[in-house]
Amino acid sequence: MKGIVIYYSATGSTAKIAKAMHRGMKEVIECDIAPLKKADPESMAQYDVIALGAPIWYFREPANVRLFIYTLPNLDGKLCIPFCTHGASPTGFFWSMVPMLRKKGLTIIGYNSWYGSVYQVLHAPKPYLTDGHPDEIDLKEAENFGREMAKRALRIEAGERDLIPKLPKGPNADSLWRSHGIFRNFPPPPPKPGEPMRPPPPLEESPAKRFVNMEKCTYPTCTLCIDACPVNAIDFSKEPVVFRKSCLNCALCDKMCPQLAIEVDAETMQNRTQRRINMEKCTYPTCTLCVDHCPMHSIDFSVTPPVIKPNCEGDDLCWVICPYDAVEITNLDSTHARLVMREEMKDNHPFIKLLAEAEAKGRFRRLVPLDKVG
Numbered sequence: 001m002k003g004i005v006i007y008y009s010a011t012g013s014t015a016k017i018a019k020a021m022h023r024g025m026k027e028v029i030e031c032d033i034a035p036l037k038k039a040d041p042e043s044m045a046q047y048d049v050i051a052l053g054a055p056i057w058y059f060r061e062p063a064n065v066r067l068f069i070y071t072l073p074n075l076d077g078k079l080c081i082p083f084c085t086h087g088a089s090p091t092g093f094f095w096s097m098v099p100m101l102r103k104k105g106l107t108i109i110g111y112n113s114w115y116g117s118v119y120q121v122l123h124a125p126k127p128y129l130t131d132g133h134p135d136e137i138d139l140k141e142a143e144n145f146g147r148e149m150a151k152r153a154l155r156i157e158a159g160e161r162d163l164i165p166k167l168p169k170g171p172n173a174d175s176l177w178r179s180h181g182i183f184r185n186f187p188p189p190p191p192k193p194g195e196p197m198r199p200p201p202p203l204e205e206s207p208a209k210r211f212v213n214m215e216k217c218t219y220p221t222c223t224l225c226i227d228a229c230p231v232n233a234i235d236f237s238k239e240p241v242v243f244r245k246s247c248l249n250c251a252l253c254d255k256m257c258p259q260l261a262i263e264v265d266a267e268t269m270q271n272r273t274q275r276r277i278n279m280e281k282c283t284y285p286t287c288t289l290c291v292d293h294c295p296m297h298s299i300d301f302s303v304t305p306p307v308i309k310p311n312c313e314g315d316d317l318c319w320v321i322c323p324y325d326a327v328e329i330t331n332l333d334s335t336h337a338r339l340v341m342r343e344e345m346k347d348n349h350p351f352i353k354l355l356a357e358a359e360a361k362g363r364f365r366r367l368v369p370l371d372k373v374g
Contacts, residue, residue: 001029001048001049001153001157002030002031002032002046002047002048002049003025003030003031003032003050003051003150004031004032004033004034004039004044004049004050005018005021005034005051006033006034006051006052007033007035007052007053007054008035008036008037008053008054008055008064008295009035010120010295010315010317011119011317013116013133013134014053014084014085015035016134016142017053017083017114017134017138017139018051018053018083019033020134020139020140021051021053021081021083021142021143021145021146021149023143023146024142024143024144024145024146024147024148024150025049025051025147025149025150026150027147027150028151028154029049029153031049031150036054036064036065039068041072041073042073044073045073045075045078047078048157049080049081049150049153050075050079050081050106051080051081051082051083051149052065052069052080052081052083053082053084054085055084055085056084056085056086056087056089056090056093057313057315058250058251058313059089059093059096059179059181059250060092060093060096060097060230060250060252061084061093061096061097062295062313063251063252063255063256063295063296063311064295064296064313066096066100066228066252066256067256069101069104070100070224070228070256072104073104074104075104075105075106076105077105078105078106078107079107079156079157080106080107080108080109081108081110081111081112082094082097082098082108083113083114084114084176085113085115085116085134086114086116087115087116087118087121087124087129087130087351088129088130088352088354088355089350089351090113092176092178093176094111094167094168095176095177095178096179096230096250098111098167100228100230107164108165109149109152109153109163109165110145110149110152110165112145114133114134114138115130115133116133116134117130117131117132117133118130119320120316120320121315122319122320122329122336123335123336125373125374126374127368127373127374128368128374129351129368129373130355130364130367130368131368132367132368133365179231179248180248181249181250209243209264209267209268210247210253210254210262210263210264210265211241211263211264212236212240212241212262212263213261213262214240214241216260216261217257217261218259218261219236222259224257224258228252228253229253230248230252231244231246231247232244233245233246233248251314254310254311255296255312255313256311260309260310260311263310271334272314272335273316273329273335273336274331275308275312275318275319275327275328275329275330276308276327276328276330277305277308277326277327278326278327278328279304279305279306279326281324281326282306282324282326283326284301284306285301287324289321289322290318290321290322290327293317293321294312294317294318295313295317296312296313298311298313316329
């Protein structure tokens with residue numbers, strides 16, 4: 001039996017977990033490991049066990065991970081172990097990712113998740129609530145998990161099919177197995193000096209308004225958006241194309257579309273982080289750090305000024321890692337500044353409550369005391 005651990009890691013947390021799992025698995029079976037960008041989807045057919053991991057972004061797997069799954073060949077009979085890292089809100093990852101893995105014929109024999117430090121989100125306070133993870137305890141757990149999954153794979157291959165777990169589902173399932181839409185309404189702007197912080201408005205799931213630009217779209221030659229939509233919300237039988245009310249606003253369709261044919265309304269664009277590259281600071285092509293690490297290949301230096309394409313995932317990785325401060329955010333006050341976890345909100349912030357509940361259940365070890373959160 002031969003296995004492989006494939007992972008996408010933006011800041012290193014998922015890479016640490018993946019390498020620990022690999023150490024455990026290779027004690028039991030022959031096992032390779034590769035970052036996602038170096039993994040060939042077609043070559044996955046040579047493996048019997050595939051572990052695939054990533055961080056949670058926007059209550060789902062990152063779009064580049066979903067694209068990888070989409071391009072996999074049929075893998076009937078192969079075994080799969082999805083895993084993830086996350087910050088304070090572990091919601092939706094397996095709910096979104098696992099059905100697509102199963103469409104490729106993969107059988108899920110186990111799954112796991114770990115807390116991780118948060119570095120790439122501009123509005124996250126520092127130190128963050130989950131900073132310090134994954135630590136040595138987490139990595140030892142991941143190594144043991146990898147070892148046990150490899151042993152389980154051997155037993156399943158030998159005929160012990162009862163070891164294949166029943167996957168959670170329904171409203172009472174763990175939050176990683178439940179859907180979560182992206183909210184359009186944001187917390188209010190920061191108060192003026194001397195004014196109290198206003199509470200955020202009630203959160204209501206309301207999908208963004210999407211449109212298919214048929215001048216760019218190549219349907220029915222390409223059906224990627226339909227195939228990749230986790231809730232079958234895209235209806236090409238009508239004109240114009242309809243996005244049903246079941247849409248979760250996960251944005252996978254407009255991130256993954258190879259023609260960039262799916263466009264969103266002005267309000268949604270206004271609430272997405274807008275970036276530009278200041279060429280007075282940028283040293284491209286001497287430095288290509290942002291291009292090399294962009295998961296969706298969204299940064300285009302072939303035009304002047306450089307363009308950040310609409311398929312940008314919206315995380316702040318390029319802003320964080322640029323050594324010259326050349327990536328600038330132009331709508332800071334209307335996006336990130338309203339999301340900062342301020343002192344006045346700490347006791348009522350939903351992430352604080354989620355972690356307190358997880359800690360009470362023994363699922364979270366606090367490494368950063370609440371009074372030390374930046």
